[in-house]
Amino acid sequence: MSIIGDWTPEKARDFTRRNLVFRHGLHERPMFDDAGLEELLDRYPREKLGVFTMGEDPVAWTTWRKGSAGALSGSKLLEAAQAGRIWLNLRATNDYLPQYAALGDEIFAEKQAQTGVRTLKRDLGVLISSANAQVFYHLDVPLVSLWQLRGRKKVWVYPVEDPYVGQEVLERIVLKETAEQFTFDPAWDQGAQMYDLTPGTMVTWAQNAPHRIENGPMLNVSLSIEFMTPQALMRANVIYANGVMRRRLGARPKVQDGFTPAALSKVAVARAAKALKLQTPHERVLPVTFKLDARAPGTLLPA
Numbered sequence: 001m002s003i004i005g006d007w008t009p010e011k012a013r014d015f016t017r018r019n020l021v022f023r024h025g026l027h028e029r030p031m032f033d034d035a036g037l038e039e040l041l042d043r044y045p046r047e048k049l050g051v052f053t054m055g056e057d058p059v060a061w062t063t064w065r066k067g068s069a070g071a072l073s074g075s076k077l078l079e080a081a082q083a084g085r086i087w088l089n090l091r092a093t094n095d096y097l098p099q100y101a102a103l104g105d106e107i108f109a110e111k112q113a114q115t116g117v118r119t120l121k122r123d124l125g126v127l128i129s130s131a132n133a134q135v136f137y138h139l140d141v142p143l144v145s146l147w148q149l150r151g152r153k154k155v156w157v158y159p160v161e162d163p164y165v166g167q168e169v170l171e172r173i174v175l176k177e178t179a180e181q182f183t184f185d186p187a188w189d190q191g192a193q194m195y196d197l198t199p200g201t202m203v204t205w206a207q208n209a210p211h212r213i214e215n216g217p218m219l220n221v222s223l224s225i226e227f228m229t230p231q232a233l234m235r236a237n238v239i240y241a242n243g244v245m246r247r248r249l250g251a252r253p254k255v256q257d258g259f260t261p262a263a264l265s266k267v268a269v270a271r272a273a274k275a276l277k278l279q280t281p282h283e284r285v286l287p288v289t290f291k292l293d294a295r296a297p298g299t300l301l302p303a
Contacts, residue, residue: 001025003107004202007114015115016143016229019157019193019205027149027199031099032221034078037128041074041088045096050089053290053300054134058212061136061181066286068303072294078128082219083298087129094124107225120233123226130298133220135213137184139165141174141236142226145204148197151220155203156192158210164188165210167255171243174236176281184212197222207232208239234263241266244273 004022011020030036041049046069055063067086069077081088093100104124112118121142131151137158146155158164163185172178195203205211228236235257242253256263273279293299 003110004114012115015111015204016117016232017206019203019209021195022202022204023200024147024202025200026103026147026223031103032149037078037221038074040090040093040097040100040126041077041128043097044090044093046071048091048096050087050091051292052087052089053085054087054136056132056134058134058136058214059184059186061138061184064136064181064286065289067290067292067300068288069292070294072292076294076297077292079297080292081128081130083130084292084300085130085133085298086292086300087127087133087135090126090128092123093126094122100124100126104225108227117229119227119229121226121228125224125226127220127222127224129215129220129222131215131217131219133215136181137210137212138179138181139170139173139208139210140180140226141208142228143204143207143232145202145223145225145227146197147202147223147225148199149221149223150199151218152216153197153220153222154214154216155195155197156189156212157195157203157205158188158192160206160208160210164191165208167242168246170208170255171239171246174239175243175279176283177279178282179284207235231258234259234267237267237270238263241269241273244269244278248278 003026004024006023014020049069051067051069053065053067072080077088080086094104104122108119108122169182173180197203235255238255242255245251245253288303290300291303293301
């Protein structure tokens with residue numbers, strides 16, 4: 001039985017190329033009820049668990065702060081998400097837990113069967129987040145699909161063009177010179193596509209599309225699946241090469257999509273630059289500034 005219930009020839013053709021909405025049945029699986037989530041939180045490597053909180057202004061992305069879950073049990077962590085304003089990010093669950101590896105294999109096998117698209121670098125992440133929490137304006141280098149399992153959230157997806165994201169900003173993100181979050185102007189919402197996600201809804205968007213998320217007034221649970229295709233990997237390498245050429249040669253290059261001679265030559269530039277370590281990444285490492293209180297779920301204590 002298919003996970004997605006509304007594949008069409010048009011959706012299969014446009015998958016990875018355009019913003020698309022699908023209906024799915026993953027929200028009905030027991031692995032995403034309270035007991036399943038508590039087991040997940042207990043079994044997932046604690047040192048890999050991302051714990052975050054944030055302010056309420058969608059422009060104030062620097063209020064995104066990192067915390068520590070300490071030794072809290074899965075039930076206490078779920079209780080904290082239900083009571084507080086936190087965002088739990090369990091990246092690459094498919095690398096650590098067999099049940100999620102099997103789920104990832106199932107999802108990607110269906111995608112390939114329906115679209116013929118081959119996928120690489122698969123990362124199946126689980127997001128457990130509080131009522132009214134948000135993720136600030138940002139973009140991802142890989143392709144992304146966001147599957148709503150519990151609760152309701154709004155997702156704004158913006159075009160991959162000025163003023164939403166300029167070429168130089170995109171290059172800085174791909175070169176890891178800056179964070180994936182960057183300056184947002186609320187006026188840009190007029191040019192965005194807004195999706196109201198409810199359990200059983202999945203949205204996927206064009207590569208590098210900026211987006212932001214706001215939860216509804218209830219606990220939210222989602223799958224955030226990142227992946228590459230050969231063409232997406234090509235685009236990422238072209239952007240990387242453009243960044244190197246801009247910095248080293250003073251060039252003003254543009255992005256070429258597809259397997260063109262110009263794009264292939266830039267892949268060679270990117271590989272050479274990485275091998276020679278011409279670019280030093282300066283990844284933004286957030287300090288741990290708070291910890292979750294085991295005695296009062298939802299309360300944040302100074303780290």
